[in-house]
Amino acid sequence: MTDTLTAPTDVADDLAPAREIPPEFSLRISDDKVRVLLDCPDPLEDIASTVSRILGEFQALELPEFPDADFLGQALRNICEPGHHVRDVVLMMGEDPVPPRHGHLDWSRDYFADGWETEGEGDEVAIDYWAKLDNRAVTKGEVLVVAHPAVPGEPGLNVFGNKIPVPKADKVRVRCGKGVLETTDEAGVKTFTAEINGRVRFTDNTLAVDDVYIIKGNVSLETGNIKHTGTLQIEGDVETGASIQADGDILVKGMVEPAHVQAGGNLTVTGGIVGSEEHVIAVGGDLAAKYIKEAVIRAGGHVRVTNEITHCDIETRGKVDASRGRIAGGRTIARMGITVGEAGASGSSHTLLAAGIDPTLDARLAAKKAELRQMEKARIKLRQAIDVTTRKPGGPNEAELALIEGLDRKAKALGQALADGELALRRLVNEAMTGAREEIFMLRECWAGTTVQLGEYKTLVRASIMKPRLVKRFKTRVRVVPMGEGNCPDEDDED
Template sequence: MTDNQAVNNRFGEIAVEMNFVDQKKLDKALVVQKRIFQKTKVSMPIGQILVEMGAITADAYDEILAMQQEIESKIASAVTGEKTPKKKPSGQAAGGGGSALDIRVSRDKLTVTAIIEGEVPATEFSVNDVKVMLHSESILYGIVEDAQIEAFLKGEAGEEQGLVIARGTAPVPDSPPEIKYHFDTDPLKVGTMTENGLMDWKERGTLPQVKEGDLLAEKIPGPPGKEGMDVYGKKIPIPKARDKRFKCGKGVRKSEDGLQVYATMTGFAKCSYVGEISVMPTLHIEGDVCLETGHVTFDGHIEVEGTVEKGYRVKGGSLRANEIRDAQIDIDGEISAANGIFGATIRCGGSIKAGHINNADIVLVGDIAVEKEVVESKIETNGRFLINDGIVIGSTISAKMGITAMDIGTEASKSSELIVGIDQQLERESEAVTAEIRTLKSEREKLPKILENLKEQADRISTRIGEVAQKQDNCMVRQRQLQKALDAEPLKQDDEKLQQTILELKARQEAYDEEVAGLMEQDDAIGQEIAATEAKIDESKARLEELNSRQDQIAEAKKTDRGIAAVKIGGNVYSGTKFTGPHSVLVLQEDLKRVSIVETDKPDHEGLKRWRFELAPFR
């Protein structure tokens, strides 16, 4: 930018800021100025053009010019260090009395605060002085009205902490897109609660059936955001909203623009706990999972008319069986076992409904509902544990979203432990991530030294190859020289000696060749080791970034996705029952009836705020 352009720009900025002209007229004047220059090669001052156009008066021109000259004088003084009247340090001005005026810009450049240090009112300063300070700092946008500045200088504004004298406009981020599903994403409920508070186990909903080509979900973009403007008049870009991306499993496809998801097969649609959309067919087994079927692995829904027998494995999308006995079950979605689960080990990514559970080890993501009883089992869920009309005996139940039961324990049974409000699966993952990070860091610390040693070996081999190659060359040259001498004057007395020397040189040449071949083989092997080590360094770095990102996600989930540390018991709960929450533990010392037990940190009857389990009547 030339000096003339800078002067023009400053004059225009001051004219707009002082409300003598609007930006549209200034832009028009700049276009006129450019055309005049193109035709005459004369740069006409922008102020004169504005006067000629009738956009400003001659008096306004003089006032703007005076303000511009004062600002430029201030800037020149700051550069040269000269002390001239009314020159003030950048951002601060000292008055003739006992006051000083300080201008402070916030870190985000969205607010400017003026602070009077010393005596108030600061009558030695005028509104014009303040504007000169602002303009000299290139603060042009969002300056408050003159009356407000004048009241502040006189001490009439009541601004003890200073006056926000200029305020930018914060940007408005893009609104995140909305995901609209065209099927029921949670069709199989654990049951429906009736008006009298009982569970209707039969009313569970139906699976959403879809056909090939059906629209399953679409992403609807949210309203766009708006740019901001800082106090220097510079645009602040729109913060980008976090995009929501479809996770597609089997049986679906995304549209080319990524905004829709369609079914690629006929079956039932499903949205997993982590948001993956898929369409699954159904595998129907008329009898039992037994010797006749062997282990069962199927991506879709598995219908078993009979029992999953002892010792068999079932892996699939969802499972409905009459009974599950001592089997290993790994299901991504829902599990239903009307007659019960006995001695099984189950991992479930959805919800579970069962008639009985006995001596089972179950980990699931969704809710678990049991009709009759849970005996000597270990259950861990990120959802709710519901046994509204049944009993829990000698079991450990962990339910992040709370427990509702009729009875806990008997007079003669082993005590149960009820853990609520804690995401045990997330805690385990957090520990595993932390351990892997620690191991990776330990391995990464060793890799640079290993790489350095390998490169040193490679350098030594390369040096040795060069030395042997030089000897090879010398040997070959010597052979050619001797052979040439032998060919030039045959049948001499020294011919036999020359031939013997040539044979020795050939033998030496072969030895060199073998050595070079061995060195080259070593060099290739070390080169592969170097490449593998460098790849391991890159891979471990990427893995560490991935693990650190997951650790951050886990930490955020712990803050935002809190559980419900509450147990509701409609019948009896016996002494010795242990309740564990995120912050406290309670062991009952007496039998209780119809009670709600909730962890809280509200002030107790003594006014003390502490985490504890509080008992209240069951409702």
């Protein structure tokens, strides 16, 4: 007797292929009225009946025209497979509308971002209220925005024979303002490029780059720190803790409180400057102010002050002119000389006036020498590699000879660069000394406790002199002498 194992009925049902549930017969128009869709159980099982039913449904839809029986029969045979049901089969369709492409602007970056810069993540996020987001500073040649033109759409046609309208394409309008160059390609795409360094502005569909950035008030937490590639004009003050930077000139119509200031050109302060040791004012050109107090100044040009310079640390490659005021306390070093009405002050702390010294020379020489040392190390390594390859037993092969030739060219080029570098060092020194002027003019008085220095030589004024005086160097001695006299080295002047 043979036993036959039969799976339980419920298990057998689970193992059997799932049967497709036939859809209900439906001939309907799609929501967009562009298609007539068919749902139907196996149309080929009785195709004549199916076609007849479809024709009846078409008539009920009241379409102006629809396929005939022959077309429907052939279409079903092409589309359907025996034993398979169909869903959403397209039996008739009009034309889909082509939507328009709206004109749009592709900005190179978010020039008009708002808010403040943050540090950290999650609960540790800290907001720097001085670092207000400001991306409007641009440079010459920078692509600002690309304007893509609008492309009209094309109407469609529904199954009733009616046109399907499409919306009108939205255009973008950008007018080219000052400081901006506009170019257009064959497709009508417009590219707007900055013609100058400055600050981008987009107002009333006009794109412009302003060389002068005007702040109508104070630089404060409300404005955040300022960075601009052109000229900066501040109608008010620069408040404590701020940072302003401009590649061009900076004009401050108020005063500058302890703040970081960096001007690629000139800095003009209608009021005065009050600084601190923690804040540096760096000026590529000239600096002019009514007064300067307790500030750290680094200037490439002249420093002109109407009233006084008190307890400052000033280094400039130009001259310092305080001919109507005074310099009291601190250190003032000027490559092209110093003119001051009153040097030092009664009861003032030590005052140093130094002329004929380029305060940037040592740093520039050190940087150049470091560069030359790196070049010399590279040249030595090349020569060592050449020696090792040349002394190879049996001599170098053709590939190694070619390598040696290339290394030798590089070593010679470095040797020439080193020679040029030595000349550059001498040029740095010569250039610094050519414009240097060992001159200190004290037009009214000089107080005791003032140190005057010409080049590397200096002397301390031990007694106050209430007369105009000139500081001169006689070989290695620095003397304070009356103006307009012979200024002989043997002359017994107070110093």
